[in-house]
Amino acid sequence: MKLFAVALGILTAIGGFVDIGDLVTNGLVGARFGLSLVWATLLGLVGICLYAEMSGRVAAVTRRGTFDLVRERLGPRAGLANLAASFFVTLLTFGAEIGGVALSLELASSVNYLLWVPMIALLLWLVMWRVKFSWLENGSGLLGLALIVFGVALWRLHPDWGNLVHQIVSPHNPSNEKLATYFYYAIALFGAAMTPYEVFFFSSGGVEEGWSRKDLITERVNVFIGFPLGAMLSIAIAAVGALVLKPRGITVDHLSQVGLPVAFTLGKIGLAIAIIGFIAATFGAALETGLSCGYTAAQYFGWQWGKYVRPRKAARFHLVVLLSLIIATGLVLTTIDPVKLTEFSVVFSAIALPLTYFPILVIANDPEYMGEQVNSRWTNVLASVMLVVILVASVAALPLMLWTKAGQ
Amino acid sequence: MSIRRWAPAALPALLLTLAACVGPAPTTEDYLGKARHSADSAVSALQTALLAVDSNRKGNLFAAYLDVLLSEAEDDFGSVQQQFDSIQPPHTDRADRIRSQLDTLLSKGSDTLSQLRILERRDESRLLVKTAAGIPPLVDKLTKLAQGTLQ
Numbered sequence: 001m002k003l004f005a006v007a008l009g010i011l012t013a014i015g016g017f018v019d020i021g022d023l024v025t026n027g028l029v030g031a032r033f034g035l036s037l038v039w040a041t042l043l044g045l046v047g048i049c050l051y052a053e054m055s056g057r058v059a060a061v062t063r064r065g066t067f068d069l070v071r072e073r074l075g076p077r078a079g080l081a082n083l084a085a086s087f088f089v090t091l092l093t094f095g096a097e098i099g100g101v102a103l104s105l106e107l108a109s110s111v112n113y114l115l116w117v118p119m120i121a122l123l124l125w126l127v128m129w130r131v132k133f134s135w136l137e138n139g140s141g142l143l144g145l146a147l148i149v150f151g152v153a154l155w156r157l158h159p160d161w162g163n164l165v166h167q168i169v170s171p172h173n174p175s176n177e178k179l180a181t182y183f184y185y186a187i188a189l190f191g192a193a194m195t196p197y198e199v200f201f202f203s204s205g206g207v208e209e210g211w212s213r214k215d216l217i218t219e220r221v222n223v224f225i226g227f228p229l230g231a232m233l234s235i236a237i238a239a240v241g242a243l244v245l246k247p248r249g250i251t252v253d254h255l256s257q258v259g260l261p262v263a264f265t266l267g268k269i270g271l272a273i274a275i276i277g278f279i280a281a282t283f284g285a286a287l288e289t290g291l292s293c294g295y296t297a298a299q300y301f302g303w304q305w306g307k308y309v310r311p312r313k314a315a316r317f318h319l320v321v322l323l324s325l326i327i328a329t330g331l332v333l334t335t336i337d338p339v340k341l342t343e344f345s346v347v348f349s350a351i352a353l354p355l356t357y358f359p360i361l362v363i364a365n366d367p368e369y370m371g372e373q374v375n376s377r378w379t380n381v382l383a384s385v386m387l388v389v390i391l392v393a394s395v396a397a398l399p400l401m402l403w404t405k406a407g408q
Numbered sequence: 409m410s411i412r413r414w415a416p417a418a419l420p421a422l423l424l425t426l427a428a429c430v431g432p433a434p435t436t437e438d439y440l441g442k443a444r445h446s447a448d449s450a451v452s453a454l455q456t457a458l459l460a461v462d463s464n465r466k467g468n469l470f471a472a473y474l475d476v477l478l479s480e481a482e483d484d485f486g487s488v489q490q491q492f493d494s495i496q497p498p499h500t501d502r503a504d505r506i507r508s509q510l511d512t513l514l515s516k517g518s519d520t521l522s523q524l525r526i527l528e529r530r531d532e533s534r535l536l537v538k539t540a541a542g543i544p545p546l547v548d549k550l551t552k553l554a555q556g557t558l559q
Contacts, residue, residue, distance in 0.1 A: 076512035
């Protein structure tokens, strides 16, 4: 039974790793820069593994939510700054994910995505309101595994593996691209891999599922095996774009173009699986971001939160979730291009990263909360180096966005 | 409410607007750079349509997916054309020549993509492939124009 739980956790982590930000950014970057920016995804992977493990450990040891602890440890002002930045970025990402589900359904039906948005919002609310946490998490995560079809497509394209590896290990900026644009997309990939909501959802989920110290091994296995395998899916999406779209001069502006290499390689069956993967990945991430909006606000203000209690006992938590859903849905219904919204959400994620991750590092080092489970010296060295990278990405993101006109 | 209070909330919206702006082209070099960018974007839309039609010919696409791909390619192409036309060219022969050449190619491309969309919705698979055969020469000319602009 324990083995089953571990396996399920890994599979869910793989399927749940990719969201609309990863789909669009990796597709776009693969088609434009080949695999020369995989280093940014790998850097983001190291970061998310480090900090997700840390926040999961904090949740397992303290059995409390991240924002609850941040407010207590750093004070209400610092906590509020952290909450405001994280909530804004998560809300933006929530909108992008809803748009992603709608675009995926448009691909399957050719019915305009805007017509799907209200129905998706209703379904999301029903699932967040009624469905058990474990079903909600595992269901979307397992269906998200359909994105493995990108790995199969890559294999069926019979690429020159040596050349792909060469692109990864000796990255360079293509001659037709500006260096500023190259680094802008590096930050976008980094932001997509380290999206703050993933950490909030992971740690709050730990509390929802009643993790304790004895679950630490399961938690680490999920992070250190599941996330890297999930990142492999991201790299596969970039790789098929590099092989099929880049030689034709196709730049990715739509989700439909991300799936085109799979159709080209595997035909209708492959395409159907990819569309299922798109829907599952974006719907799952929409659930995670929606709940994360509720988690962050409720934890900061000290309200009862979570799906492990009846909705009437966590009324304010569910109210925040519902209001966030209404705002995010309204954002998509303004007819803003969901792909552009996604691109901006990953860059704003990068900007907000220090406010999200620094407090976690502080709490994970506090023996009053963590006892013997404080960070090891090596974890601190790695996390500090990563924090410097996060700071650089955060500071550079806005100027690069303006300088490159958002990567044009 | 003071500026200090609302500025942080308005900043993201302002940045999004600034990032999406099309700047002027005061010099010939600036104009040629924008023409190159337009040609590249046009090639992307045309190649997407070509790959979609080719995949459909091989039975690799669902009708709904093909419809979305062709509609988006047409929309993208239209916005490239509109953006390029809205740029005020500098008063030089070179800029005028490039404008005229690119405009002609963009008009042809736009017609081709509209035709593809119409044929796809009429389920005219054979004509679809025949019409898409006009894309590679257009792509070739656009690519050459973009490269010529660079030199």
